[in-house]
Amino acid sequence: MILGIDVGGTHTDSVLVENYRVKKKIKVKTDNDNIMSSLLAATRETVSGEKVSNIKRIVLSTTISTNAIVQGKTDRVGMVLQNGPGLSPRFLIHDRDAFLVSGYINNRGISIQPVNEREIKEIGEYFQKENIHQIGVAGKFSPRNPLQEIKIAEILEDNERNFSLGHRLSGQLNFPRRAATTYLNAAVHNIHHRFIREAQKFLHESNIDVPVYILKADGGTILIEQSIFYPALTIHSGPAASIMGVLATADMKEDAVALDIGGTTTDISVFADGVPLLEAAGVTIGRLKTLVRGLCTKSIGIGGDSAVRIKNGEISVGPDREGPAAALNGPVPTPTDAMIVLGLAALGSKQKALDAINSLAVQLNMDTVSMAETIMLKAAAIIADNVNLIIAEINNKPVYTIHDLLEGRVIKPLTVYVMGGPASAMAPGISNLLGYPYKIPDHSEVANALGAALSRTTAEITVLADTEKKELIISEEGIVKKIPHNFTARQAIEAGREALQARAVKMGTSLNDLEMEVTEAQEFNMIRDFYTTGKNIRAKIQIKPGLISSSPAKER
Amino acid sequence: MKRKEKKTGLIFFPAFDWAISKTHPEREERLLYTQDQVFEEGLLDLDNIVEFKPGLATYEDINRCHICVPDPQSLTTHSHLISAGGAITAAQKVLQGEVDNAFALVRPPGHHAMLVAHGARGFCNINIEAVMVEYIRKNFGIKKIAIVDTDCHHGDGTQDIYWHDPDILCISLHQDGRTLYPGTGFIDDFGGPNALGATINIPLPPKTSDEGFLYVLDHVILPVLDEFQPEIIINSAGQDNHYSDPITNMCFSAQGYALLNEKLAPHIAVLEGGYSIERALPYVNVGIILAMAGLDYSYVKEPDYDPDKIRQSAETTRVIEKEARKILDMWENRTKMKEQVVGSAKFLQRKKNIYYDTDGIYEKQVETVQVCNDCGGLVMIESAADTGKKIFAVILPHRCCPECRKNGELLFERLDSGQYSNIYFQDREKDIFIAR
Numbered sequence: 006m007i008l009g010i011d012v013g014g015t016h017t018d019s020v021l022v023e024n025y026r027v028k029k030k031i032k033v034k035t036d037n038d039n040i041m042s043s044l045l046a047a048t049r050e051t052v053s054g055e056k057v058s059n060i061k062r063i064v065l066s067t068t069i070s071t072n073a074i075v076q077g078k079t080d081r082v083g084m085v086l087q088n089g090p091g092l093s094p095r096f097l098i099h100d101r102d103a104f105l106v107s108g109y110i111n112n113r114g115i116s117i118q119p120v121n122e123r124e125i126k127e128i129g130e131y132f133q134k135e136n137i138h139q140i141g142v143a144g145k146f147s148p149r150n151p152l153q154e155i156k157i158a159e160i161l162e163d164n165e166r167n168f169s170l171g172h173r174l175s176g177q178l179n180f181p182r183r184a185a186t187t188y189l190n191a192a193v194h195n196i197h198h199r200f201i202r203e204a205q206k207f208l209h210e211s212n213i214d215v216p217v218y219i220l221k222a223d224g225g226t227i228l229i230e231q232s233i234f235y236p237a238l239t240i241h242s243g244p245a246a247s248i249m250g251v252l253a254t255a256d257m258k259e260d261a262v263a264l265d266i267g268g269t270t271t272d273i274s275v276f277a278d279g280v281p282l283l284e285a286a287g288v289t290i291g292r293l294k295t296l297v298r299g300l301c302t303k304s305i306g307i308g309g310d311s312a313v314r315i316k317n318g319e320i321s322v323g324p325d326r327e328g329p330a331a332a333l334n335g336p337v338p339t340p341t342d343a344m345i346v347l348g349l350a351a352l353g354s355k356q357k358a359l360d361a362i363n364s365l366a367v368q369l370n371m372d373t374v375s376m377a378e379t380i381m382l383k384a385a386a387i388i389a390d391n392v393n394l395i396i397a398e399i400n401n402k403p404v405y406t407i408h409d410l411l412e413g414r415v416i417k418p419l420t421v422y423v424m425g426g427p428a429s430a431m432a433p434g435i436s437n438l439l440g441y442p443y444k445i446p447d448h449s450e451v452a453n454a455l456g457a458a459l460s461r462t463t464a465e466i467t468v469l470a471d472t473e474k475k476e477l478i479i480s481e482e483g484i485v486k487k488i489p490h491n492f493t494a495r496q497a498i499e500a501g502r503e504a505l506q507a508r509a510v511k512m513g514t515s516l517n518d519l520e521m522e523v524t525e526a527q528e529f530n531m532i533r534d535f536y537t538t539g540k541n542i543r544a545k546i547q548i549k550p551g552l553i554s555s556s557p558a559k560e561r
Numbered sequence: 562m563k564r565k566e567k568k569t570g571l572i573f574f575p576a577f578d579w580a581i582s583k584t585h586p587e588r589e590e591r592l593l594y595t596q597d598q599v600f601e602e603g604l605l606d607l608d609n610i611v612e613f614k615p616g617l618a619t620y621e622d623i624n625r626c627h628i629c630v631p632d633p634q635s636l637t638t639h640s641h642l643i644s645a646g647g648a649i650t651a652a653q654k655v656l657q658g659e660v661d662n663a664f665a666l667v668r669p670p671g672h673h674a675m676l677v678a679h680g681a682r683g684f685c686n687i688n689i690e691a692v693m694v695e696y697i698r699k700n701f702g703i704k705k706i707a708i709v710d711t712d713c714h715h716g717d718g719t720q721d722i723y724w725h726d727p728d729i730l731c732i733s734l735h736q737d738g739r740t741l742y743p744g745t746g747f748i749d750d751f752g753g754p755n756a757l758g759a760t761i762n763i764p765l766p767p768k769t770s771d772e773g774f775l776y777v778l779d780h781v782i783l784p785v786l787d788e789f790q791p792e793i794i795i796n797s798a799g800q801d802n803h804y805s806d807p808i809t810n811m812c813f814s815a816q817g818y819a820l821l822n823e824k825l826a827p828h829i830a831v832l833e834g835g836y837s838i839e840r841a842l843p844y845v846n847v848g849i850i851l852a853m854a855g856l857d858y859s860y861v862k863e864p865d866y867d868p869d870k871i872r873q874s875a876e877t878t879r880v881i882e883k884e885a886r887k888i889l890d891m892w893e894n895r896t897k898m899k900e901q902v903v904g905s906a907k908f909l910q911r912k913k914n915i916y917y918d919t920d921g922i923y924e925k926q927v928e929t930v931q932v933c934n935d936c937g938g939l940v941m942i943e944s945a946a947d948t949g950k951k952i953f954a955v956i957l958p959h960r961c962c963p964e965c966r967k968n969g970e971l972l973f974e975r976l977d978s979g980q981y982s983n984i985y986f987q988d989r990e991k992d993i994f995i996a997r
């Protein structure tokens with residue numbers, strides 16, 4: 006059995022899965038001031054009466070770090086930033102404990118200016134005086150050569166201090182995002198650590214001794230004891246749980262769109278051949294743009310409780326919510342009221358719903374039913390338009406080779422999967438406008454917990470081999486290795502696969518799920534003064550988001 | 562300096578799968594480190610910088626400014642259509658008001674491609690700025706455009722295409738033709754008889770540094786632009802004036818390039834040459850992007866930047882100042898000059914020997930223009946290349962006067978095509994192109 010728990014903003018869902026079937030599902034209200042208690046309550050209720058020893062795996066998805074960030078309850082972080090030449094540092098995160106220091110690496114990964122030891126030591130004294138224990142170090146181009154970040158950490162090394170190094174969190178290029186990601190990783194470290202200790206204590210007391218995973222924003226899982234090093238990667242896992250939930254409940258192999266229609270918002274996600282798409286750069290947390298790998302999702306302001314109004318003789322739906330549906334004593338008419346009028350939903354007072362919709366109908370000289378139908382159509386149109394916009398955006402994403410420009414992969418959804426309270430009432434209208442069929446997955450009310458329960462471990466690494474420098478660098482694993490001048494792209498990818506396997510195993514992957522995919526592989530001849538001086542080889546290899554396999558490992 | 566932020570479009574197309582040949586400067590690796598720098602600086606996350614995917618130029622777009630022999634299909638590959646298409650996308654985004662300005666960071670370049678094109682010269686097959694300019698004129702009703710070519714090599718292709726066009730001001734500043742390919746672009750090259758002053762060349766001595774470039778910007782280019790009053794300014798933005806460029810001898814820096822673009826304030830910049838791919842391009846490009854977007858570029862410096870080491874000599878300064886005065890003097894006297902140049906002639910002829918270094922083709926060309934006071938004048942070209950192709954082309958200018966039109970149409974109608982492999986009729990005003 007697998008236990009999956011998703012602590013969401015309003016509800017905490019919990020499922021017990023046996024042989025890939027939902028055996029039990031529980032929903033409790035989330036206490037945002039005490040997330041641990043909600044998690045424990047859901048767990049207790051789910052496992053009660055079950056044979057605890059049958060549980061083989063537990064996966065958690067929580068908003069604990071996200072909440073801490075939103076509520077400003079994170080730790081002070083001492084940031085050491087190497088801006089080098091380029092954009093003005095005013096675009097970096099601003100914090101009284103952030104220091105710009107000398108030393109930098111160039112675009113080839115060559116150290117141009119060394120770290121100034123005395124400068125770093127002085128900053129260390131400030132951290133000491135201010136009692137700052139969480140230290141973040143981020144340098145421009147550090148994924149191209151992590152040695153300066155490592156050196157700075159070594160100079161500042163102290164038993165009391167915990168370090169977050171930029172190159173370990175992502176191999177992607179984007180220094181302002183790297184600085185922000187490093188900052189967040191350090192800022193939520195303690196909160197995350199405390200949560201893990203409490204969870205472990207509870208499990209220990211309940212005599213549950215199985216691997217415990219936590220869900221990351223990219224829809225992959227990581228062992229909680231490993232997640233201590235990468236807490237930033239677990240921020241914003243809520244949307245990922247929901248998207249993985251679609252995969253867990255629908256047998257999807259095609260290009261598709263998934264909609265999670267809630268009370269206030271609708272989340273749109275996109276799948277290519279049944280694999281959820283990732284954000285190109287990384288997720289945005291609060292105001293901070295990060296390098297945290299995350300599933301691509303777009304939230305639009307429309308849901309069952311969206312306020313319906315008449316503006317200049319036109320019906321508008323959303324983007325705000327003023328309260329619950331009129332049927333539930335809310336202040337304004339909503340799509341939910343329209344559904345009640347049309348007999349597509351039954352809750353609250355039907356009379357109140359009728360009155361609310363009628364109050365709009367008289368303004369436009371319509372009968373109540375036509376008004377309800379018009380509202381439903383309008384809501385469906387807003388959602389469908391946004392879906393088409395997102396698909397167009399994805400298909401218009403800039404590319405950098407002639408091949409990709411002329412023959413690049415184009416996403417053409419064949420199905421729209423609809424989840425959430427108003428799913429069955431709204432799906433037909435949306436599907437009609439989109440021009441492809443809809444499906445409403447089972448268990449969609451606990452899809453998030455189910456998604457978490459069945460997600461596999463994901464990981465990614467970035468390989469750079471520069472045969473002129475005779476150096477191989479794998480940023481995320483901190484690998485800097487000498488290579489011979491005749492090192493090939495094939496060897497670089499092989500080295501990448503080994504590193505990825507090691508990383509994924511550490512993170513808790515099952516060998517059955519080690520399905521690696523080379524997402525980028527480029528090889529450039531380096532020519533200086535008309536002579537070939539080496540090769541610049543770049544590759545990204547990942548274990549893509551997906552479900553744990555029920556079958557033995559496929560040949561890779 | 563207080564700057565105003567602008568919304569800047571970026572059309573970035575490094576064509577990582579295309580090269581002229583394996584070790585050619587125009588190869589896959591060229592914009593690799595530029596891409597790294599642009600990504601690492603997080604420029605695309607800034608609210609006022611937006612990236613767009615390039616469109617593809619069509620053969621009709623090319624036929625508006627070139628006589629491709631035998632046709633554009635034979636002279637171009639997808640890479641050229643994307644590169645010119647990227648320039649067109651930049652123009653569209655600016656002229657549709659989506660952005661304030663745009664930079665087409667595309668390759669391959671185009672400014673050595675001349676009106677008649679038998680093949681590739683100076684790494685260029687088609688002139689991407691000219692394709693864009695004609696697209697702008699056709700689709701956006703814009704009449705006066707200035708192209709400022711800041712590539713280190715004389716923009717001879719662009720000059721050739723607009724030699725007789727009084728509405729397109731072509732200013733090229735470049736390393737003195739006596740010391741660098743293509744060996745042209747002296748100050749006496751000042752435009753055809755009906756468009757004197759619409760071509761301005763500013764050759765600079767080798768080792769000219771920031772001071773010299775900015776001097777001619779302030780003392781020649783900006784005053785001329787001020788008087789010409791173009792509706793749009795285009796920077797044909799080559800980056801090979803950089804002190805580290807391997808195939809030129811100048812001493813311009815990333816700071817200089819950024820300041821030049823800030824002062825010039827082009828609506829559209831289009832990448833041309835620049836082959837110091839690791840030491841210069843990443844910094845020069847970031848500098849130009851920031852300057853166009855009205856952002857602080859003072860931190861953009863090459864790792865080995867030392868202004869004192871590359872500063873031009875006093876003698877260079879003197880030469881440049883003297884030349885600037887002379888060019889400005891010519892500009893001020895451009896209307897009087899016509900009498901002197903034309904005399905009583907009804908037609909003027911230029912004989913050109915053109916070598917296509919990239920493709921190894923040799924062309925002999927005779928270009929005849931009708932002297933006209935009302936328009937750019939009817940242009941007739943006879944061109945023979947050692948590929949065995951011999952062609953004749955009749956070209957009617959924009960705002961063509963009735964007499965030039967009548968003569969041109971009549972000539973093309975009566976032209977005996979027997980001795981030519983192809984004959985062409987390009988009516989820039991009515992956007993008609995006929996090949997026979």
